[in-house]
Amino acid sequence: MNKFTRDQMAARVAQDIPEGAYVNLGIGLPTKVADHLPADREVFLHSENGLLGMGPAPATGQEDEDLINAGKQPVTLLTGGAYCHHGDSFAMMRGGHLDICVLGAFQVASNGDLANWHTGAPDAIPAVGGAMDLAIGAKQVFVMMDHQTKTGESKIVTHCSYPLTGMACVNRIYTDLAVLDVTLQGLAVREMAPGLSFEELQAVTGAPLLPLK
Template identity: 80%
Template sequence: MIRLTREQMAARVARDIPEGAYVNLGIGLPTRVANHLAADREIFLHSENGLLGMGPAPAPGEEDPELINAGKEPVTLLTGGCFFHHGDSFAMMRGGHLDICVLGAFQVSEHGDLANWHTGAPDAIPAVGGAMDLAIGAKQVFVMMEHLTKAGECKFVAHCSYPLTGVRCVNRVYTDLAVIDITAQGLLVRECVDGLSFDELQRLTTVPLVWAPDGH
């Protein structure tokens, strides 16, 4: 089965971010989206440690150790970008000033509940960061995740078994197999990767899906 690479997933998310949007890219996989945003589109990237106007990752050797995102990764700052106290940054998040946040996930329920900060394992290090604030504060929540765990279990579930980040907050999920909207009508599959049938996707997914490609 052909799966999207992580860079291909990031490029697919970048296609759906509209001109003029204020966007937070969560720690981990979502940060890759910044490298796939077209330079001729004006999109304002926000980081909860107090940055607005981030650009793509710097070229090797050009990193500034004092210019990092919330995941401590080096970033660039576009012309007009700025930095500020993280208290102001969280006020932006909680005040509904972000159009989109892109987050990773351990589980997403069929109702749009999100679990992305702790697996509950005794040796796991909890790392909620700003995820809870983003999940309830952003106007839209996009999730990027592999469709299956390394053990082959589906990350879409009827009810999350891990501690919740937010309730009924996820709007769209991008996996290495499909793009799926979470709606009042159920989980609507907008796209499958080339060569993957809807029936096979449903076989791999533990909750009911509805085939509803974009434009239908």
């Protein structure tokens, strides 16, 4: 089955981020989006640990150990970028000042419910972090994730079985198989990986899909 690569997924998300947007990139896969934003498009990247105006990952050997994102990965700061207090950074998130956040997920339900902080495993450390603030505070929530778990279970479901991060908050889902819009009618297929049929996509998805128009 043909799949989008992680770089193709990141480039596809970057394509949907408009000029002048204030955007938070979540820990993990979403951080790759920073490397695919067009150089001629002004986008203000926010990190919850107190950065605004974050740039792409630095070249090897050019890392600054004091300049990291929320996932403790080295980043760059663009000209005009700023540092701020952690409290101010969360005020931006909670106050509706972010246009888009891009988050990873364990599960997304067909109504846009998001579960991305805990699988319910007894030995896991519960730490929702800023995900809840982002899911509710951002004007649009994009999820970027693999379509299935490593054991072949769909991460797109009718109802989430994991603890929720936010209810009915996801607007669009980007996976290695498709781009889906969360609509009042259900999950609408916007794009599919090359060579993938609707029937094949539906067969590996745990919720009903609306065909590509």
